[in-house]
Amino acid sequence: MIDLFLMSPPGPTWALRGRANFRSQGAGQVDARAARQEWLGFARALESRGAMVVALPSPSAELTGMPYAAESGHILARKGAAPLFLLPRMFSAHRQGEQAHWSGLAQRMGLEVVDLGVGIWEAHGDVATFDGATLLFHGVRTNLEGMEAAARYFPGEVLRIELREPAFHGNMALLPLPAVDRMLVCAEVMTPASHALLEQRFGRERLLPVTGEEIRRYATNGLPFGRELLAPSVVPERVRALVEAQGMRVIPFVMRELCEKGGGASRCLVSQARLEPGSFTVPEEHRLSAVAARMEAEG
Structure with a gap:
């Protein structure tokens, strides 16, 4: 199986535009050059662990x-068929133009693109899997209509989880x-x-509690990869110790621009899938090596 990560590097003039989360609302201006280095370091860390990064640079400074x-x-x-790519339906107006560009990449990769057509659904950020079940989230940005439109494409057991602020995505409420x-x-x-x-489905002993204050420091926004948790460096020490006590290793990444100012941590930077070799193709210009070379040439 191939661990595939869709990613998109910040552009040379990247800036905060929507400021739609509790971090970015009051943040100072970002350093685009530093953000690009943070992104590239994280993407290379994934590939050094055996993953495949497919990168789509933004075609517009506005996105x-x-x-x-x-x-x-x-x-x-999907067994015996091309993977599905469920398109998002974004809450924030300044992000709604992204859909067409991700759709184009998915088609070039040989994925079957699905437009849900109704509701608000913010895609991978509102999906988690654990113990054979899919968890779908709604209640803050993703709404019930959008979640239900997506739910019919997920096979097997699906649990519906309703969020409350300040969590605006499911990846701020829990981390498998x-x-x-x-x-x-x-x-x-969550409600x-x-x-x-x-608790009923998984058992209380398997749920490790974190606080609302801790999720504001990205307690649930690290990216698990095997027995490592690739986490922003601002994750609270108590949470790091809790994870390491389970037998995992926490690998910190300094993300002052993308995370501490922009409001998205390592788990927010990727859309992840495990796919059979041969079930998709990667255009050469979207391989990390090619994108990194262009980024370095741009400075």
Whole structure:
């Protein structure tokens, strides 16, 4: 199987535009050059661990949300057929133009593109998997209509989880750690009924609690890869110790521009899928090596 990550580097003039989350609302201006180095270092760290990064540079300086590729779409593997690529339907107006560009890349990769057509659905950022179940989130940006439109494409068991602010995506409410059969969960940012559903389905002992204050420091926004958690350096020390006590290793990444100012952490920078070799193609110009070479030439 291939661990595939869709990503999008910040452009040379990248800036904060929408300021639609609690970090970016009051942040100072970003340093685009530093953000590009943060992005490139993280993308190379993924490939050094055996993953494949497919990168789509933004075709427009106006599409400043594209580096947060968790909202690029969601890939679903299928046996004997091309993977599906479920397109997002974005809440923020300044990000709605991204859909056409991700759709074009997905088609060039040989994926079957699906436009849900209704509701608001912010794609991979509102999807998680654990113990054979798919968790779909709604309630802040993704709405119930959009979630239900997406749900019919997910096979097997699907759990619906309702969020509350300040979590605007599911990846701010919980983080599956499949290598150690545990999940970080913030009960404060989901409805009591949704938290009870998690306890009933997975068992209380498998849910590791984190607080609302800790998720503001990206407690649930690291990216698990095997027995490592590739996490922003601002993750609280208590959460790092909690994860490492389960037998994982936390690898910190300094992301002052993309994370501390922009408001998206390592898990927000990718849309991830596990696909069979031969089920998709990668245009050469979208391989990380080619994109990195262009970025370095641009300075």
